[in-house]
Amino acid sequence: MFKKLITPLEKLKAPFNLYIIVFWLLMVLGVWFAATSGQKHLIPSPAQVFKGFSDLFAEGLVTHVGSSLALCFQSVLYSIIVSLIVVYLSPLPLLKPLAAMISKFRYLPLTGITYYFTVFFQTARGMQIAVLVVFMSTFFITSLLSVIKDIPNEEFDHARTLKCSRWETLWEVIVKGRLDYVFDVLRQNLAIVWMMIVTVESILVAEGGLGVLIKNNDKFMNHGKIFALQIVILILGLLIDVFLNFCRKSLFRYSKF
Amino acid sequence: MPYSIKDTILYVENLSVAYDGKVIIKDINFTEKDIHREDVVTGQVIAILGRSGRGKSTLFKALTGLVKPTSGQVLIRDIKNSTETDIKAKMVEEGDVGFVDQKYTLFRNKTILQALKFALRTSNLSEAEKQSKIETYIKEWGLEKVKNQYPNELSGGQRQRTAVIEQIFSSGNYMIMDEPFSGLDVGNVEDVKRSIHKIGEDHTLNTVIFSTHDIELAVSLADSIYVIGYPTINGKLENYGTIVGHFDLKAMHIAWQKFGASHLQLVEQIKTLMLNS
Numbered sequence: 001m002f003k004k005l006i007t008p009l010e011k012l013k014a015p016f017n018l019y020i021i022v023f024w025l026l027m028v029l030g031v032w033f034a035a036t037s038g039q040k041h042l043i044p045s046p047a048q049v050f051k052g053f054s055d056l057f058a059e060g061l062v063t064h065v066g067s068s069l070a071l072c073f074q075s076v077l078y079s080i081i082v083s084l085i086v087v088y089l090s091p092l093p094l095l096k097p098l099a100a101m102i103s104k105f106r107y108l109p110l111t112g113i114t115y116y117f118t119v120f121f122q123t124a125r126g127m128q129i130a131v132l133v134v135f136m137s138t139f140f141i142t143s144l145l146s147v148i149k150d151i152p153n154e155e156f157d158h159a160r161t162l163k164c165s166r167w168e169t170l171w172e173v174i175v176k177g178r179l180d181y182v183f184d185v186l187r188q189n190l191a192i193v194w195m196m197i198v199t200v201e202s203i204l205v206a207e208g209g210l211g212v213l214i215k216n217n218d219k220f221m222n223h224g225k226i227f228a229l230q231i232v233i234l235i236l237g238l239l240i241d242v243f244l245n246f247c248r249k250s251l252f253r254y255s256k257f
Numbered sequence: 258m259p260y261s262i263k264d265t266i267l268y269v270e271n272l273s274v275a276y277d278g279k280v281i282i283k284d285i286n287f288t289e290k291d292i293h294r295e296d297v298v299t300g301q302v303i304a305i306l307g308r309s310g311r312g313k314s315t316l317f318k319a320l321t322g323l324v325k326p327t328s329g330q331v332l333i334r335d336i337k338n339s340t341e342t343d344i345k346a347k348m349v350e351e352g353d354v355g356f357v358d359q360k361y362t363l364f365r366n367k368t369i370l371q372a373l374k375f376a377l378r379t380s381n382l383s384e385a386e387k388q389s390k391i392e393t394y395i396k397e398w399g400l401e402k403v404k405n406q407y408p409n410e411l412s413g414g415q416r417q418r419t420a421v422i423e424q425i426f427s428s429g430n431y432m433i434m435d436e437p438f439s440g441l442d443v444g445n446v447e448d449v450k451r452s453i454h455k456i457g458e459d460h461t462l463n464t465v466i467f468s469t470h471d472i473e474l475a476v477s478l479a480d481s482i483y484v485i486g487y488p489t490i491n492g493k494l495e496n497y498g499t500i501v502g503h504f505d506l507k508a509m510h511i512a513w514q515k516f517g518a519s520h521l522q523l524v525e526q527i528k529t530l531m532l533n534s
Contacts, residue, residue, distance in 0.1 A: 154362040157323050162376055162427045163352030172375075177366050254365055254407035 048224030049231070056213065056228055065232065068209040071125075072197055072240075075132035080186065082133060083140035090145060091170055103145055106138035110196075114203060124204040131200050132193070139192050143185040147178055180255035183248035187241055194237050260507055263291035264334075264344045266301065266464055267431075271329035274315050280497040282312035282319070285329070287483060287500060291462060292507065299513075300430075300457030301464040304479035306472060308531055311485050312498030313468045317433050320466065321354040333431060334462070354431040355424025359439050361416040363408040369395065369419050370404045376426035394422050398452075413441060414448040421452050425459075432456060434467040438474060446474075453478060472527050476520045480512035481505055484527060486534025494534075501534045502527070 004010050005020075012020075029046075036045035044052070053061075090099035114131060121127040151173060159169040201211025210233055217225040248255055265288055272285040292299055307313050318324035320331055333354065335347035347353075364372055373391045380387060395404050398418045408416055417437065424432055437449045456463050469475050475482055484502035487494050504523060506512035511519045 152360075152362070154358050154360055155365075157318075157356065157358070158362040158364070160323060160351045161321060161354075161356040161424065163379055172364060177364060179366070252366070254409055256409055 044223040044227050049227045052222070052224035052226075052228035056225055056232075059213070061213070061232070064208050064210055064213050065236065067207060068197055068201065068211070069236070071128060071132070071201070071207070071209060072193060075129050075136060075197075076186065076190075076193060078129065079133045079136040079140055080182065083137045083144055084182065086137070086141055087144040087148065088170070088175055090148065091174065099141060099145060102138060103142040104138075106135075106142060108138075110135065110199065124206040128200050128204055128207065131203075132196055135196055136189070136193055139189045140185060143189060144182070147181045147185065148174055151178065180248050180252035183244050183251075184257070187244040187248075190237060190240055190244070194233060198233065260292050260294045260299070260512075263293055265289070265346070266291050266334050266462060268332040268346065269320070269329070270332070272316070272319055272326050272331060273328045274312075274319050274324055275327045276315075280327075281315040282485070282498040284499050285316065285485075287503065289464065289481065292480065293461060294513075298458050298461055300460060300462070301481065302453060302457055302479045303464065303466045304475035304482045305466060305468045305485055306470075306475055306482060306527060306531060307468075307485035307498065308534070311487065311534070313485055314435055316485060316498070317356065317435050317466070317468070320349065321356040321433055322349045322351045323356070336429060336462070352428060354433055355421075355428035357417070357420045357424055357432070357434045357437065359436045361413070361420040363416060363420055363423070365408055368405050368407055369400055369411075369415075372419060372423055373426060376423040380426070390426075394425075398422055398455075412445075414445040417445070417449060418452060421456070425456065430460060430462040430464060432463070432465045434465065436468050436470070438469050438471055450474075450478060472524045472531075473516070473520075476506070476511075476523050476527070477516045480507050482523075482527065484530050484534070486531060488534065502530045 004012065032043070032046060035041060036043060036048075086095075086099050086102060089095045110131065114127075117127045117130050117134075121130055155173050155177065156169055159173050164172060197209070198211040198214060201207070201209035202215040205212045205215065210229060214226060214229050217229070267287075267289040269285055269287050273283040274281050289301055289303060292301055305313055305316065315324065319326050322331075331349040332346040333349050335345040338347075339345045364375070367375060370391065373394070374387065377387045377390065382390065395401055398421075400415060400418060400422075403411055403415055408419075411419065421432070421434075434449075434453075437453075438446050441449065453465050453467065456465050467475075467478075482504040483500050484504075485498050486501040487496055488499050488501055489495070504527065506523075509519070509523070511517075511523065514520075
């Protein structure tokens with residue numbers, strides 16, 4: 001059995017795969033307990049993290065999570081609308097270079113540009129959303145452009161042989177034909193969104209959110225709380241990931257990737 | 258088997274296609290006419306044979322209007338504006354000629370029913386007539402049980418039949434099939450053969466053009482075979498595709514016949530021609 005476990009491309013029966021996951025979870029927990037059992041330890045102990053959780057609840061963790069989720073939802077909504085408009089118009093020769101150029105902006109750093117957003121936006125929330133929409137759009141556009149690029153030519157030819165005009169071809173093959181991919185692009189890029197949300201919230205603390213909590217606790221070296229917050233962010237991210245995947249598969253029966 | 262030749266249904270003149278200056282096919286000329294047989298509705302079945310890279314797919318794209326020729330023209334019968342006594346021709350445009358590619362491409366987000374409805378969207382039929390037409394075809398082509406399924410839930414044969422009906426609904430009498438037998442098992446090959454026969458039996462003007470690497474299959478199915486290959490000019494093998502041979506199986510009295518010795522002889526002849534081009 002052990003030989004099978006270390007043989008490349010070996011397929012194990014269903015329960016064994018589950019046992020391996022449980023084994024690794026126990027290993028991680030075991031190492032965590034062991035590494036934090038002494039007087040001095042680099043990372044917080046499970047007890048400290050547990051205490052961190054209860055302290056965070058007392059400090060209004062749920063409200064902060066709600067604030068971060070609201071920010072995430074608003075920004076993703078605006079961002080995906082902007083990105084879809086840019087990407088769906090990218091097959092137009094006139095706009096193709098524009099979409100490609102916006103995609104390249106993802107290499108720009110956030111610092112230094114936020115000043116211009118403060119000039120245009122009066123409220124902290126408005127600025128946070130604007131920063132997120134602009135930066136997230138560059139990632140969404142990159143992924144969505146790649147989805148379009150991967151559409152086989154046969155699909156466009158098929159639409160054309162069915163007397164579709166060019167606009168109809170765009171609508172049927174790119175817009176309707178790849179709607180399920182939008183959910184997948186969202187899912188794949190959500191990790192970046194969460195990373196940015198924490199950064200953006202910590203720039204402008206007035207509106208609260210998980211980023212603010214992390215920043216405040218970081219100042220006081222409260223690692224138990226920071227770890228607890230990281231776990232909250234990880235779980236939230238994973239739940240959104242699962243939810244989007246569920247939505248894609250439920251809404252689009254043909255979407256089997 | 259007695260037959261008569263009527264009016265021209267497909268006229269290809271000096272057809273050339275080049276991509277970015279590279280000539281793929283050049284000077285392609287052929288004419289196909291409407292064939293009539295007594296008491297049998299007979300469409301035209303034309304096979305295009307040739308080795309890989311000789312420009313068969315490019316020729317098909319030009320015949321369907323998906324690619325604009327660099328020079329020359331493709332004329333088909335203008336069915337809407339023709340009468341029995343006054344036959345008019347028109348330059349082929351996108352959508353005039355049905356095209357079923359090797360992968361039987363369909364809309365991935367449409368069920369068979371939705372796809373067929375979409376194919377009929379420009380038709381002048383009433384909604385009830387469209388529905389009835391769809392139901393008739395679905396039944397006749399054995400797709401009743403899977404009519405609400407998406408392409409990725411269908412077998413190769415079911416996809417192929419859906420793609421063919423879709424094109425019949427949208428394009429009318431002309432149908433091109435690019436390597437329809439490629440990668441199919443023996444059952445699906447029979448399915449495709451039946452589809453081709455069925456299209457021919459539906460209307461005398463129906464014309465199926467297909468390509469295949471299976472010469473025997475082409476000889477057993479087609480009534481006219483064109484071989485596309487590199488021509489030899491002044492002793493030098495050129496590197497663009499053109500028609501290097503045409504075999505009219507009707508004139509040879511072997512069309513619509515059981516496969517026999519004469520067919521085998523033709524297979525050998527075509528094989529030699531292909532190897533030399």
